[in-house]
Amino acid sequence: MTREQIRAAVLAALGDVAPEADLAALAPGAELRDALDLDSMDFLGFVQRLAAATGVEVPEEHYAQLATLEGCIGYLAARAA
Amino acid sequence: MPSLGADMEAGTLVEWRVAPGQAVRRGDIVALVDTDKAVIEVEIWEDGIVEELLVPPGRKVPVGTPLARLRGASEAAPAPAAPARATAAVSMAPPEPAPPSAPPLAPARVSPAPAAPPAPPAPLAAEAPAARVRVTPLARRVARALGVDLAALHGTGPGGAIVRADVERAAAPAPAAAARPPAAAAASPVAGPAERAAGLRRATAAAMARSKREIPHYYLGTRIDLSRALAWLAAENAQRPVAERLLPAALLLRAVALAAREVAEMNGFWLEGEFRPATAVHLGVGISLRSGGLVAPALRDADRKPLAVLMRELGDLVRRTRAGVLRSSEFGEATLTVTNLGDQGVETVHGVIQPPQVALVGFGRIAEQPWAEHGLLGVRPLVHASLAADHRASDGHRGGRFLTAVDRLLQEPEKL
């Protein structure tokens, strides 16, 4: 998957979990949990959608690496087929 | 005047065939009568001599009216004795005689089937006239039982009607729950997101005020070591696909549900001056809405569902709450509410009980803290569990046993 496809997948997943959020205004380095007010249930939903879209099952220990939009893209680009 | 037809009420004497003084024998034709359908020859059933003709030709008289007086064979009144008129004259419309193939007693030939009836009248316009509030029969019955004033309610049922859940929610609002979440369905087409959020706020305010006014709260709290629970969870999630991954919240809910079965005074309602234990454990799960407000729809039979099912239903409940697609019945059924489940970033939470429930469990943030055990100091992931309970229904001793049960259950996560 290209970086562009991964970026689209991440934003789509965020959109599902936080429908009201304004993703356009999301800074690449912003903390997702705070910026989008995601609780643990939302974040699990986000990770589950990423797995469905990219095939990458993120273990709980790696959650920290998905703290920001950029982090997510980098993490997934390295692993997605 | 004899009855000359099944539906005859009266007859007009057309012509006399006999004159006073004339002798008559049984079976003779004595007169002609018009029954509006036909002119019929009238027989006489007595022998005798005509004394007097009582009804002149051209006059219409009811069946049973004596027509003439007879002397001789029998002094009884001539012609058929005036029968006691059958009160309910048989009224049948068919021309006499209807062809017997048509059932004789049937009304006139059935009019052709009416054109297809117009489509059933469109259901009442959603905007019921202001005066008449539409309430379902069940909602009316429950409102009477819970002493809820219907006028103050906002209906979420079909066509905007007030349904049972609306009433029960009014009687037992969640700390912040009341009207449906902002993304309400067509039920209240008028209210936009802003109005709905305001509606939620107003309803929460009213409920909280009432709760504080009526319920003598007492509060208990304790810290629970989650190290064994979280370790078990990490190992469990490592073998599970992402889609079936568990969260600590599921463990906390499960522990509360099982503890509620052990200490029944926490699980039920205060109604009409007495505690009514609930027959099942439906946990109200506090879910915060990004547009403000918190609702606590019920997770049914949390004590009987395995962890995986509980987790899946919890996820589904949160998703549908956020999407505003909750069923009205899910609001009113909670028997005990659990709030915030460690997501709030604060250590301790003391909630407000939702009447008519009698208890509320609050969980603070799960965080690593110093912990002394066997004389040694260590660092453990701890959570503060609090209980707000209704002193009318239970007392501190029972509340304490409840929290210690939650703690004990969380020390054996594999059994949850």
Add this chain to the structure above:
Amino acid sequence: MTAAPPERDHGLHLLREMLRIRRFEERCAELYGAEKIRGFLHLYIGEEAVAVGVLQALAPEDAVVATYREHGHALARGLTARSIMAEMFGRVEGCSRGRGGSMHLFDAARRFYGGNAIVGGGLPLAVGLALADRMRGRPQVTACFFGEGAVAEGEFHESMNLAALWRLPVLFCCENNLYAMGTALSRSESETDLCLKAASYEMPAWPVDGMDVLAVEESARRAALAVRTGAGPVFLELRTYRFRAHSMYDPQLYRSKEEVERWKQRDPLPALEARLAEAGLLAEGDREALEREIAAEIDDAVAFAEAGQLEPVEMLERFVLSDPRGAP
């Protein structure tokens, strides 16, 4: 009259049966005028020879299916004047508990499967009764009475065909009294020869003088014997005439007074009386004795009906189903 003169007892029996029907029907006309009998009433005056003649050929276990003009058949079959009069007075002592009225007289014990207000409605029923007898090997006959009007109904043709196809023991008795209510046969049937119609279904069919009780009896016995021995159904066209209106009351515009008078010359009652007298079988006073005996029977029947009870309304739903618990 070709049939041989009967001996005295049988002759008097036939006379009594016909006279009984005549007087009963006359009393009904009177009671209808007095509103004691309501609804529809179809009198049998003039056709007595048909019912009485045919019934002589039937055994107690044979079945009888009649129409709404059924008083004669019911009386000849053995239903009591009391039970019929009470039925028309709507009393629970009536043969159908006051629920059927003049057109729906029933008596299961006497295998009298009653009147039927639907023209031709009784024919399929008769076919079925005969089917059961045939399947159970019972040498019994089902006599099915109907008017010539019924030959225009689909059920007539379907039933005749089925009975003939399966060789069922049915004695079809068509009482051709020339008028189906107000319509002469020639104005309703392309083919008015009813025997020709019946024969097309491959069954024996012949006309009988319906005003001569001895001729009717002789034909009925011959037909019943053939039917009983499994030769299949037989059709009798009994040519007769009703002296009164179709029912109470029609103005009888469809026929002339002269025609009625002409047929009255062949009234089956005086005809039989003359036959018996001619054969020296009628003694002085026989007729008067019969009249007195019959008048008493009818007066008693009317008194019985007057004294009858109305069925309690609580029984309204009883017999909708055999088991009262089956309320919908």
Add this chain to the structure above:
Amino acid sequence: MSEAERVAAAAAPRRISYREALREALRDALSRDERVFLMGEDVGRYGGCFGVSRGLLEEFGPERIRDTPLSESAFVGAGIGAALGGMRPIVEIMTVNFSLLALDQIVNTAAALLHMSGGQLAVPLVIRMTTGAGRQLAAQHSHSLEGWYAHIPGLKVLAPATHEDARGMLWTALEDPDPVLLFEHGALYNVEGELAADAGPVPIDRAAVRRPGRDVSLIAYGGTLAKALAAADALTGEGISAEVIDLRTLRPLDTETILASVARTHRAVVVDEGWRSGSLSAEVAARIAEGAFYELDAPVERVCSAEVPMPYAKHLEEVALPQAPRIVEAVRRALGAGA
């Protein structure tokens, strides 16, 4: 096969079609009681228009498996007469559409005789007919008129929807002293299903809860039961728990079971292939309004056929007939969640 295997095989439930279950019921009845016989168009040599009586002529002979001419009024009337004569006839009318030709015999004689004769003449007769649409047979061959017959006092009316009922209702109906009408939905004949090895007579006076549920009662019968169950499955996806009631008997209606269900769920959707106006669903809805008014949290919904003569074209017929999606919509309306 060892004895154990044979016994196990005998006891194991069999996979059988609805048609075969009906045939087994006929064969069982004909063998049990010599008064029982089958009569109808093409029931013998042809084996039944829908193949239900195939093989019975060879097994029981022409006396007891009687092909009739095309004379519905006569052979239904003959069935009544034979019942009066001591037999236990089973009359097959090819479809409810042709029963219109025998309506007079069924309504004016079969249903009325016992009451009219003051209790003297009971009519122990069973009439079987196919009903319903769904096979593009167009207006004259697609009627669903069992609701009409359920209107007539003196008749009992049944709608076997399951294989167990198809196998079990006939004998109970034959033992009933009064006329019983059995409606077999045309779309069910080929449907395969499980049937216990020892399946036998079943009661015919109660409805059945085919699927318990909490939020709404789906009330269906005969051909619409499968659609109600499909709708219930679809609804679980939306977290809605639907109870499905199979009426089984249309007269007498098992009002008690219907009202008990509505008292649990507080909402009802009645599914009926008849036309809305004056249909059986109208009667069920009226009884709910009368008997469970204070239990209702939403108006009773009805999903019926469109009020049109059934069209031939498949897409039109499908739109005209009650379908699972329309049942789901009705449930949503009842729950107030909107479409």
